[in-house]
Amino acid sequence: MNHQAVPLRRVVPARLAGFIGPIARDDDGIIEAMAARHASWNPAQLVNRLTVTARLYESVWRVRSLGLLAGRAFPVGEELAELATAVQPALEGGGVVLDVACSEGLYGRHLAHGGAEVVLIDHSSPFLRRALQRCALEDIGDRVDAVRALAAHLPFSDGSVDAVVMGGSLNEIGDEAAALAEMVRVLRPGGRLFCMSLVPADSGAARLAQLLAGPNGIRFPTSARTVAWLGSSMRLVEERRDGIVLRITAEKRSDSPGSGPGPTAG
Numbered sequence: 001m002n003h004q005a006v007p008l009r010r011v012v013p014a015r016l017a018g019f020i021g022p023i024a025r026d027d028d029g030i031i032e033a034m035a036a037r038h039a040s041w042n043p044a045q046l047v048n049r050l051t052v053t054a055r056l057y058e059s060v061w062r063v064r065s066l067g068l069l070a071g072r073a074f075p076v077g078e079e080l081a082e083l084a085t086a087v088q089p090a091l092e093g094g095g096v097v098l099d100v101a102c103s104e105g106l107y108g109r110h111l112a113h114g115g116a117e118v119v120l121i122d123h124s125s126p127f128l129r130r131a132l133q134r135c136a137l138e139d140i141g142d143r144v145d146a147v148r149a150l151a152a153h154l155p156f157s158d159g160s161v162d163a164v165v166m167g168g169s170l171n172e173i174g175d176e177a178a179a180l181a182e183m184v185r186v187l188r189p190g191g192r193l194f195c196m197s198l199v200p201a202d203s204g205a206a207r208l209a210q211l212l213a214g215p216n217g218i219r220f221p222t223s224a225r226t227v228a229w230l231g232s233s234m235r236l237v238e239e240r241r242d243g244i245v246l247r248i249t250a251e252k253r254s255d256s257p258g259s260g261p262g263p264t265a266g
């Protein structure tokens, strides 16, 4: 019998073409890429591994949080429009996006509705399960995959994706510099990165809240430090700040020889 060679892309969706390792799904459809990794978890990360957190996060906290933190009305629709504008130049005609540390996949779902192929990444199975359920309900399940992995160890080959996005997770992932270096590494030249994070507060009450969050493993890197972590292979396209809410858009340089992390800035 004759067996025809089948190009990888006909069996594996484009969004998994750069995936490193065996594509083995659990009963919920989540691809496991963390089994061999040992990680020590901070309290915030442990809370995010609870099913109850995954059920309540987006509807109770996420949709209100930026309005509270930005010091002005900042509806989620405005944030999502900003996200889409930021990555759109890299997604002309489709493209593959990683939503890193995605929770319920707010960013990824929005971009999938816009036609992107999306890979949702988180270390929390309850969050990934919840994200996939939401994608199915929103009829975008065929454009989305979910991978359980650490932000600092993305299971994708160099330059294999068109955009990487991260919403609010830089503050709790633990190894911010390594995570951003990974996000830069997997981006193709011309690919776009969008990252929303919270920076140190100047005022008393917010400052106190940030100090109290410290023991839970929540950190607040400055915008200068965050930009520096992106390294010299990234061109900063836009840096916006409302209150303590920072949004950074950057593009991978086409002439970049490598994608290593930049110097650590203060």
Ligand SMILES: C[S@@+](CC[C@H](N)C(=O)[O-])C[C@H]1O[C@@H](n2cnc3c(N)ncnc32)[C@H](O)[C@@H]1O
Pocket: 045, 048, 049, 062, 100, 101, 102, 103, 104, 105, 106, 107, 121, 122, 123, 124, 127, 149, 150, 151, 152, 166, 167, 168, 169, 172, 173, 174
């Ligand atoms: C603040 S929530 C993210 C919100 C989400 N990106 C959004 O925009 O709604 C933080 C998420 O990061 C995930 N997370 C924390 N540390 C991580 C790590 N090192 N690797 C992967 N995911 C991580 C948590 O499980 C949680 O889902």
